[in-house]
Amino acid sequence: MSGETVILIAVNQQDIASTNQADALRAMDDWSELSPVEHHPAYALKHLRMLYLPNGLLFEDHLAKRWEEATGERVSEIIFPSRHVAASGQPSLTLHPIGVPHLPMGEQGPYGGHGGTAPPPSPRLASWWKMLLNLAKNEESVDGFDLSLEVTHHGPTVDVPTLFIEVGSTEETWGHLGAAQLLATIMRDGLLESSGSTWVEEKHAGEMVLVTLGGGHYAPRANQLAALDGVWLGHMLATYALPFEKTTEGEVGGNWKQSILAALKATRRSFPGGELVCSMDKKAFKGWQRQAIRDLLEAEGIPLLTTKQIKAKLGLD
Template sequence: MSHQQVSLIAINAGDVASLNQGEYLLERFSWKSIGLIEGKPAYQLNDVRMWIFDDGILFEDSIDKRWSNQTTEIVREVIFPSRHSAASGKPSLTLHPIGVPQLAKDEQPKFGGKAGFAPPPSTRLASWWKMLHSHTKDATVADKFELTLEVTHHGPWLDVPAMFIEIGSTERDWPNRDAAKLLGDIISEGMALDGGSNIGLWDPVSNADELVLVTLGGGHYAPRANKLALVDGVWLGHMLATYALPFVKPENDTEPPGGTWQQSIDSAISATKQAFPNGKIICSMDKKAFRGWQRQAIRDYLLQQRIPLLTTKQILEALGK
């Protein structure tokens, strides 16, 4: 193997939703086995690689570097087909970036990742979110599964753009082969496994100065991003839920709020900039998710960092909508 740039699909064989997506892709296209990498089966098709892990993926840190160390190929992104768990039990198909930027850096993440940091978000999030909607319209799963983005959460840690693409939300839904086929089709079309054009890759020259959205506040299912990422011209970076912006109220108004909210914003914006070089990073805030003093602290901090904080109306106006 060479120093070729490749995209990596990481499959968790202990997760039926992940395995079904992987098997569907292997059956649909003529992959070539490249033997075992770290003792795990691996396959190649064009500039895409598939790596099958035995059981569990959230703590498999640095698989981009590990692949490169074994093959000398340079991993440019990682896509993680997966299951999604939710207490609501609602059947759902989801996409999300990864990271735990809100955790104190000496904390041990319960679900993987590097405390206080987030890997770069996949540049494909917004385009694949649009594809998920268009593919689901006439699909057999249309009436059964709701579509949603999720905010940035859990591991593993990587240095390259990453995204989870998931089937949820219970043991009843995870084995659904129609859902696996639908997500597999999005992966295959998006990554040009059929020989077409890649969908959602960022070009620092041709995409320079285009809007890249980071959302702040709201619940785990990113209602603000769900709507805005469907708008043509919007690229999507990290999404931070209210719980990922922990504030501690100061004893008097002259002191800045405590907590790791600034660290979380810094990590999310830095990682998004890394994924979208030359992009115009903007933030959008769910005002109702915060108290007044928290909103003001966020506004002041973003102003200090020279990151525009825009309303939905302002974003649409900037896009000429």
């Protein structure tokens, strides 16, 4: 195995939504069983690797480094098939990047990750979102499922591009075989068949890469914009991930700036040569907060664009 560059699919053995997706993916092709990695079951197909982990995913820090130390193979990105939990109980299919950049620097989050940093977002987010929208339209078994991106949240802490692909939202639907099959199809097509599903600097340099700021957990702004042709998607920061404080002297404080800078830095890593732009949910912020964000982005040389401006830039107005 030594010396190759591989994509790792990390599976939670305790999560039926995770194992169903993984099993459906392996059933589509002739995967080879490998020697156990860290004493856990492992499989291979071409440049893909799959690892079944025993105790969840959110705290499996430095997984790419651990795989390389065990096998000699360099991991270029990680895909985490998983369940999604929501109090609403609404059946759902979701995609999202990970990280807790708004927490105090270095602090471990309650659901993994470490404050002040974020793993690079998978450059596949926007293309897989478009695939999800297209495939779900013609798949009767997932009628009634909500389709959504989620904002950047939770762990683990890793240093390669990453996404979670999830079935939600309760025990009633985590084991849904049609949902697992649909998401496995996206993984297979996105990782083996669809050459345009990821970023290639020589081909895509100068194209638009979107980071969204503000709004709720289910990323309505990103859902709309990432569905447009010509948009690549980076980190998405909800309002709760941009904590502002104002001192008695009127100075702007809080971890909002740390969070934005970490998201921009990580997104740049995933999209070398890309044109980063931000889009903000204005209603999510007070006037002084909006101005602080504008000032920071101006200092960083990042355009802050409205939906209308983004569409115009893409020639869609």
